[in-house]
Amino acid sequence: MLGTHFIELPVAMPPMLPEMVGASNTQYFALYYQGSKATWSNGRAMATFSYYAVYAPLIEHIALAIYLEPYNLGSDDELPEHAILCDCVRNKMYVGAYKEIDYFLLQQHPHEPSQLTAQEFEEAVKAVESMTLEQMQRLGMFEMFGNTNPQARQQTVELVHWLDQQVTEELIQQYIELAKRGNYTAMMALETLKRRMAEARKQQQELEKN
Template sequence: MIGTQFIELPVTMPPMLPGMVGVSNVQYFALYYQGSKATWSNGRGMGTFSYFACYEPLIEHIALAIHLEPYNLGSDDVFPEHAILCDCALGKMYVGAYKEIHYFLSQQHSDELRQFTEQEFEAAVKALQDMSFEQMQRLGMFEMFSNTNPQACQQTVEMVEWLDQQVTEGLIQHYIQLANRGNWTAMRALETLQRRISEARKQQ
């Protein structure tokens, strides 16, 4: 059960998010940024995923940006103090202290540490060796060298369109009020939204 120390975000989790991140077989996982990579953790394992195809479009979307503003999810220069906690069963997202979320995630696993056999280890190594360039792109491994692949781009479009449906007129007005007060996050989000609207009109 989610503790009261976590703040529920007023946006439900995009249903395609676990697949985009590369998480499976757990109810809860966390998202944050560290070591120059968008990172996920489930309390026992962790990995990286695409910053440009998933992490940035998620946290900077107008549906979420202002709600995440008070929190430090990590950067190239700063270790994360907070993380986003995702509940796959209920489709909810929360934000809370990094250490508290990691402790919470560890509770979803058995107390007994699972022992991997030599065969399982060899199978895991082989799976990595057999991974295609496109699969590695989807995990964001080569973003500094090339763009993400078309499948990842399509998933990004679907996630952004899904988040768009959760934007209300009241939220837009809230952003406008904050922007008029000089809030940088609000101004950036509105500029991004305006640019998207202009690009959509050009394609009509």
């Protein structure tokens, strides 16, 4: 049962999100930012994933940005006070207090030992040894050096395209009204949308020329 204080976000969980962050074989996982890295955890395991290819396109997208504005998901200067909870079965996303979500995630594994067993350690080593360089790039493990993996870029395009489909005229109007009142998140979201529209027009003009 979900925590009573978790707020359901009005956008469904993007279906490609678990694969993009590297979370699998779990119903629930959380997303947040800590230690200068976008991070996911499921109460049993945690790992970092690509900030530029997944995290930023998700939380900064106009479909979600304004709903996440009141929450502190963490930054380079602050630990997360809140987190996004993803439900892979119901394809829903929630936001809530980091500590409450962390405790909730622990309940997914009530009968599992808290310490890493020898077998789990061996499996972890094998997992790292079996991971190819391409897989590491896709997860953003070498992002500080620049992620040039074509598949990762294509997945980002698909994520943004999916989020685009969740945007309504009413939502855009809400952003416009908030921007007029000086809301920084709304202004930045509209500026990003404006830039994307300009790029799309430029690409269309180039296609028409050819």
